[in-house]
Amino acid sequence: MKWTKKDLLDLESLNREEISMVLDTARSFREILDRPVKKVPILRGKTVVNMFFEPSTRTSASFDMAAKRLMADTVNISPKTSAVQKGETLLDTARNLEAMKIDLVVIRHMSSGAPHFLASRIKSGVINAGDGQHAHPTQGLLDMFTMREKRGQLEGLNVLIVGDVTHSRVARSNIHGLIKMGARVSVCGPSTLIPMGIQDLGVKVYYDLDKAMAEADVVNVLRLQLERQKKGLLPSLREYSQLFCVTEDRLKKAKPGITVMHPGPMNRGVEIEPAVADGASSVILDQVTNGVAVRMAVLYLLSGGEGSLSEAIKKEA
Amino acid sequence: MKELKIQKTEGRIIIKNGRVIDPANKRDEVTDIVLNDGKIESIGKAGDPDPKAQVIDATGLIITPGLFDMHVHFREPGREDEETIETGSRAAAAGGFTGVACMPNTTPVVENQGIVQLVKSRQTAYCGIYPVGAVTKGLECQELAEMGDMFHAGAVAVSDDGKPVTNSNLMRRALDYCRMFDIPVISHCEDTFLSADGAMNEGALATRLGLRGIPNAAESSMAYRDAQLAALTGGRLHIAHVSCAETVDVVRQAKRRGIKITAETCPHYFTLTEEAVKGYNEMTRVNPPLRGKADVQAILEGLKDGTIDCIVTDHAPHSHEEKEVEFDQAPTGMIGLETSLGLCWTNLVETGVLTPSQLVEKMSLNPRGILKIGNNKLEIGKPADLTIFDPKAKWTVEPEEFFSKSRNTPFKGFNLTGKTVMTVLEGNIIRS
Ligand SMILES: [Zn+2]
Helix, strand or coil, X not given: CCCCCCCECCCCCCCHHHHHHHXXXXXXXXXXXXXXXXXXXXXXXCEEEEEECCCCCHHHHHHHHXXXXXXXXXXXXXXXXXXXXXXXXXXXXHHHHHHCCCCEEEEEECCCCHHHHHHCCXXXXXXXXXXXXXXXXXXHHHHHHHHHXXXXXXXXXXXXXXXXXXXXXXXXXXXXXXXXXXXXXXXECCHHHCCCCHHHHCCEEECCHHHHHHCCCEEEECCCCHHHCCXXXXXXXXXXXXXXXXXXXXXXXXXXXXXEECCCXXXXXXXXXXXXXXXXXXXXXXXXXXXXXXXXXXXXXXXCCCCCHHHHHHCCC | CCCCEEECCCCEEEEEEEEEEEHHHCEEEEEEEEEECCEEEEECCCCCCCCCXXXXXXXXXXXXXXXXXXXXXXXXXXXXXXXXXXXXXHHHHHHCEEEEEECCCCCCCCCCHHHHHHXXXXXXXXXXXXXXXXXXXXXXXXXXXXXHHHHHHCCCCEECCCCCCCCHHHHHHHHHHHCCCCCCEEECCCCHHHHCCCCEECCHHHHHHCCCEECCHHHHHHHHHHHHHHHHHCCCEEECCCCCXXXXXXXXXXXXXXXXXXXXXXXXXXXXXXXXXXXXXXXXXXXXXXXXXXXXXXXXXXHXXXXXXXXXXXXXXXXXXXXXXXXXXXXXXXXXXXXXXXXXXXXXXXXXXXXXXXXHHHHHHHHHHHHCCCCCCCCCCCECCEEEEEEEEEEECCHHHCCCCCCCCCCCCCEEEEEEEEEEECCEEEEC
């Protein structure tokens, strides 16, 4: 099978084979990260532009590192340095980048659909690094990669997503990806943070965390934006943490060997107890490492992925 | 700029063999209309043909009192780059409208008699222009605008359209005050707390697309409030651009109770559902948003049973630059004057929801009746104000061909049946 898509915009538009292909490719790249020289010349001569309209340390560093590991040239644009501050439109920004003959654009944007907007108007490949509350496909992929690594397979796995599902692109990408791969997904959180019609995506909804955790093999804890309280979505953070914080106590009552994940950055003590975040069940740091491998795979596939992968990764820098 | 031809009428013109639909006179028959110096001389089989008369063969065409759109935005004064009264009135004439009511949310706002006069003074030979004045000064919902003065200068209604009158006490005063002039208060119903930051209809699709949703209740709850205030004051309330089932129900119940309430909807609310938003098509971003299938069904029923009195376009031109941005950053609104008749004929008449005569009621008789503008029926001796269209003409929507200055329509490429052939305004024949 060959990769045919120009862009990676969301996981909804990928089929099962394409998802497997990214995950399998990422496994080959994962091993490079343990070598003393962590570089292969796969994207030499290609240019990757990271456009982050929304602040992000983790994801932008991960993409930048992934591109550098493949020896691409990278350009990082943040809102502070970009002409967007001066009133330039997203379309103008894109056209200018295109005129500089770049190969791939990684974009994070506060508007849902912004990467789709860009992708339909430029020839370069577009990778969505998070758009509004819509999708964060590479996060979804790295979560699946980590689950597969820890649990063997995704088919039949019970995954619980806890927290602010309404505003979470991570949750949406997890849901679409996991269901396609045969996992069962449930969500749990305060009813004001569970969006209307989420059941239509094929998930089960819980409002009681203890009940929800009873069946889970994996619990993926979402970050709570603390200003949700001010917006009237929650009475208090204290009440939130009593109802929805993943604590050691709750973990003890769950299935033995349950895996705990978090996309970061964490509010320790609000959505996750420090002892859980740093405990034996946690794979949070593995997610970070795997994120680089998954993004290397995505960059490789979208840039044409020519030749045999095993040959390519044998080459040293 | 594209031109429309205007033929001044002198002497006799015989429009032969057209199907004349004139609901106010309960007329629907194939016959002739004779114009003499721009006035209607006779309706009925023309006897001895006047050898000097110009004959227009209207076989297969429908002739109605001129269509009227009581809800358009022509952007003048202030945003002449998007539309002017001149370009907007050309689009109106091309779409079959002989009159439009222009909403006051221009820059400056139509909030005093001077600006009402300014808008009226820009009237062209293509289309009658009827200004709507603001309810509150600057549309700021703080103080009432000079509604009486504006009425005397020619305003046919008042509205803060684009925004709701959030202060219910001010809305009560407006309805009460307007009783003195017997003009309607046109309400853009939107509870802005409920619609806050929303970009599309609330529901499973918005969840999937990651766009913030606007629930039906944002519209219907305010429609209910306003119906209660109309009952309290006895004022005339007109609900703008009804988009959802619950609002249709509010209007239906209020009418049953004898409240002075009328309502309008737009072609996009019975032609499209929220599904059109998929792919983040900025052209489909409107306020209120496109709704679900059940809402479309309710709108169709509301049109059929008379709950919804009028069809308007809410013609809202936006420049290409402003519209071609991220979906949730795009301004709301689409243009509609040149697609309205085709969409209505295709989706309401061909499907049997409305009879041709009922469609003419909603596009000509009722809006003129609500705004108390004459020429809503064919009368011997009066200047001719007619729309002539071909109900069988099949055409494809090509925005590049529009007379409007803007191109923001989601209907590009749609295949429609029914197209305007000519309009007759004050006896003058306008065609493209
Ligand atoms: Zn409005």
